[in-house]
Each structure stands twice: as structure tokens, then as C-alpha cells.
Amino acid sequence: MSSKHRVVVGLSGGVDSAVSAWLLKQQGHEVIGIFMKNWEDDDDSEYCSSRQDWLDAASVADVIGIDIEHVNFAAEYKDRVFAEFLREYQAGRTPNPDILCNAEIKFKAFLDHAMRLGAEKIATGHYARVRHNPATGLHELLKGLDPLKDQSYFLHRLSQAQLARTMFPVGELLKTEVRRIATEIGLPNAKKKDSTGICFIGERPFREFLNRYIQKAPGPIRDDRGREIGQHVGLSFYTLGQRQGLGIGGVKEVGAAKGGGEHAPWFVARKDVPGNTLWVVQGHDHPWLLSPELEAQDASWVAGEPPAPGVYAAKTRYRQADAACTLVTAGPSGFALTFEEPQWAVTPGQSAVLYDGEVCLGGGVIHGASATRQPVPSVPPVAMRRGRRRVVPSSNA
Incomplete structure (x- = not known):
């Protein structure tokens, strides 16, 4: 017989965390909801969904019949995640802030807060699983059973101490099953669209967001023969494999000279930070x-x-x-x-x-x-x- 716990669930306003909370309550756990506010620089912006997400999370808690608390982790997020995000981009790299957010906020600041509430476990709506291996005595992080939604990639920095206190209720389910459950039990966000992109950027154009924090430093764009074929706006604004927004789509004579055809697409191949040069090549399989x-x-x-x-x-x-x-x-x-x-x-x-x-x-x-x-x-x-x-x-x- 499984033991019952006081579980604090991170309710994001999305359907996955909502169903997670419902499943835990159905299993007999004492469930408390926490809504984490991690960004507030432009909370009234058309791109920031924090206010609506909070309303959705509160509505879910009301339907399920659990208490919910609004907690502001914006200061921790800015210090531990966003500052590192900017440092990496300024160094010419392309960071993944969602991974750092999981390690520093959702499974550290949030976990610490939940423990102060007397929680024995925390839970989120991630598509992953935790398994205790009695042979080694270790907790293992497993892929979610839905191969299209598995989020173990974003959780790979979790430690043994964090995994020991974490539950992923929807990790055993397909996304279609999660949607079905949400509809059947009448959750108000059953059909809510999944969030995409980096949490603090939302749906806004990425370059527009970076412009507010990183100074432009234009420089040459060169092809794999070393010929200058354009100007970039700053290396921080490009990533390897990028095809759109290079501003060199009309460079026909270079493409034809390479034998790849004048319409072959250009891709960012590397960034020379000391030389402030963006190197591009033609063809996906260059x-x-x-x-x-x-x-x-x-x-x-x-x-x-x-x-x-x-x-x-x-x-x-x-x-x-x-x-x-x-x-x-x-x-x-x-x-x-x-x-x-x-x-x-x-x-x-x-x-x-x-x-x-x-x-x-x-x-x-x-x-x-x-x-x-x-x-x-x-x-x-x-x-x-x-x-x-x-x-x-x-x-x-």
C-alpha cells in the first residue's frame, strides 16, 4: 500500500500541472498548489501571460478543491537564471535557460519553499518519471512514456536529493490522455494551448527582446571561402544552424559560384567572437x-x-x-x-x-x-x- 504525503504542486496555469494535482488528490495525498511568478519586468506586456496563468491556476485549484499560494521568485530568477542567460549570449553562446530554471528555481527555490510548508514531496507537470533502484539505492530519472512530450532533457541537472522528493504524475501518461482527463473532470484549462519558447520571452520576437539587454556590435558575414557577403547585427543575435533573418537571401552570384545553385539556403555555421565574424554556408548538409x-x-x-x-x-x-x-x-x-x-x-x-x-x-x-x-x-x-x-x-x- 502506497504511503500518503503532503505534496506541494507547482501549478503553472497549464493543463499538465492541473491534471498532476488532480491525480495526486485522487491518490489520497494532501495537495497544496503553488503558483510561481518568475518574471515581472514587463508583466503588463502583451507577450507576458503571467496574469492569465495565475487566474487559470487559481480556477484549477478551485475546481480540484485545494489551496493555492502565489509565490514570487522573480528576484531569484533574475540572479540565478537570467543573469547567466545574458552572460552566455554576450559570450557568443546559445544557452538553454529552461534547464537552469529547473535546477535553480523549480527544484531549488520552489523545493525549499515547499519544505517550509511542511511538504514531504513536490510535484510538477513535467513528462518524466522517477524510479528508485533498490540494487544501487539511487533514484533514477526516466523518460516520460509519451515520446513526443518527454522532458527529461530539461531535467538532467536534478540531483539525488531533488529526485528523492519529486513526483511527476503525468510522466506515465500520453498527452492525449492528460487532455481527456482534464476535459472529463471539467478543468477550465482543458483545451489551453501549451506554452512555447523561453518563459520570460513568451511569444515576442527573440531579437526584439535581446535588443533591450545586449548592445549591437555589427561585423562581417563571410562564406566558407572567406568572402564577405554581408553584415551581421551582432553575434549574440544568431545561433548555429539558423536559416532565417540572415539578410543574405539575395546573394545569388556567390551561391551560383559555389555550384550549389543560386537559391540554396544559407545557414549559420560558426561564430568567431574575437574577430566578430559570422561564418555562413549554403546547404543543410554542408x-x-x-x-x-x-x-x-x-x-x-x-x-x-x-x-x-x-x-x-x-x-x-x-x-x-x-x-x-x-x-x-x-x-x-x-x-x-x-x-x-x-x-x-x-x-x-x-x-x-x-x-x-x-x-x-x-x-x-x-x-x-x-x-x-x-x-x-x-x-x-x-x-x-x-x-x-x-x-x-x-x-x-
Whole structure:
């Protein structure tokens, strides 16, 4: 017979956390709702949904029959997440603030607050699962059962202490089942659209948001022959693999000269921060966009220590199928991976997350990735050294 707990649920205003709270109450737990306000710089903006989300969360709590508290974590968020977000972009990298938000806010500040309320467990609407392994005595982070909604990638920095106190009620369900339950029990947000994008940016244009915090520093755009074909507005405003918004779609003579056809699309291939140069290539499968290996830093391992070198799978971005790889080296602070098939647009600042089947082992922040073909002499790469290995990064940071 399962034990009953006092569980504090993070109610976001969305359907996943709402159904999570209902499921826990049905199981006999004492459930308390918490709505986390993490951003308030432009709370009255057309892009910020915080006010409506709070109203939705309160309505859900009323229908389910639980208490709910509004808690403001905006100061913690700005110090622990947003400041790091800006530092990474200013360094030419592309961070994933949602991963840091989970580690620093939802499973740290929120967890601490819940413990002060006497909670034994916390719960969120993430599509993931926690399993205790009696053989090792460790808590394992598992993928959610819905392969289209699995969010273990965003949770890979959670520790044993955090997982021991965490429940993911919808991790065992498909999204369609969650929607069905919400409709059947009459939740007011049963048909609410899933939130997308970075929480503090909302649906606003990304470059418009960054303009408020990062100064523009224009510089040359060069192709893989070293020819200047345009001007960028600042390296912080671009990411590897980016196709839209480059302002070079009309450069026909360059594309034709390369033999790829004058209409072949351009992609960001690398960013030279010291030289303030944006390098672009034509064609989705250009060798500069394909990396057979990567190195990651700032590693975080769910078990508290790195796994043994060997064959695993990895994701280098969220919306990506698992890619077969070999963990070459791994330590408490970093690791190196090689892939069976080169990976597309491996981006410094994003996270490489390692899996052993359905078990998420942890991951780290991508620091550099080698290209399948070395740059031609007219495009001298900025190399960095890791002991005896030489890696040509897709971004110099």
C-alpha cells in the first residue's frame, strides 16, 4: 500500500500541472498548489501571460478543491537564471535557460519553499518519471512514456536529493490522455494551448527582446571561402544552424559560384567572437554543420558521479531523436562524446544529455564540436586544445 504525503504542486496555469494535482488528490495525498511568478519586468506586456496563468491556476485549484499560494521568485530568477542567460549570449553562446530554471528555481527555490510548508514531496507537470533502484539505492530519472512530450532533457541537472522528493504524475501518461482527463473532470484549462519558447520571452520576437539587454556590435558575414557577403547585427543575435533573418537571401552570384545553385539556403555555421565574424554556408548538409564529436563542460550527473565510458545515446538539443554515441572520457566537470553519425549544428551553450535506454544519466554544456571537414585555408579556424586532442569548435567562446 502506497504511503500518503503532503505534496506541494507547482501549478503553472497549464493543463499538465492541473491534471498532476488532480491525480495526486485522487491518490489520497494532501495537495497544496503553488503558483510561481518568475518574471515581472514587463508583466503588463502583451507577450507576458503571467496574469492569465495565475487566474487559470487559481480556477484549477478551485475546481480540484485545494489551496493555492502565489509565490514570487522573480528576484531569484533574475540572479540565478537570467543573469547567466545574458552572460552566455554576450559570450557568443546559445544557452538553454529552461534547464537552469529547473535546477535553480523549480527544484531549488520552489523545493525549499515547499519544505517550509511542511511538504514531504513536490510535484510538477513535467513528462518524466522517477524510479528508485533498490540494487544501487539511487533514484533514477526516466523518460516520460509519451515520446513526443518527454522532458527529461530539461531535467538532467536534478540531483539525488531533488529526485528523492519529486513526483511527476503525468510522466506515465500520453498527452492525449492528460487532455481527456482534464476535459472529463471539467478543468477550465482543458483545451489551453501549451506554452512555447523561453518563459520570460513568451511569444515576442527573440531579437526584439535581446535588443533591450545586449548592445549591437555589427561585423562581417563571410562564406566558407572567406568572402564577405554581408553584415551581421551582432553575434549574440544568431545561433548555429539558423536559416532565417540572415539578410543574405539575395546573394545569388556567390551561391551560383559555389555550384550549389543560386537559391540554396544559407545557414549559420560558426561564430568567431574575437574577430566578430559570422561564418555562413549554403546547404543543410554542408560539412561545417556536421560534427562527429563534441566536448562538454559544467557536467551534472544524476547519480552524483559520471558513468563509465562506453556506448550510450545522447541528445544535443531537445527536439531530437536519441543519437548513438560513445562516451570517450567523463569526469565530474566535463566529458567528450563521439557519434556514429555526425550531428547537425551542435551548438555551444546548449546541453548534451546522455541516456542509457530510458534512463537519463545527466549531461553538460556543449563547449566545442569538431566539423566533419576542416575549413579551407582561407578560413583559418580558431583551435582550442584539450590535452593532446585538437578540436575545431563550431563557436569560439
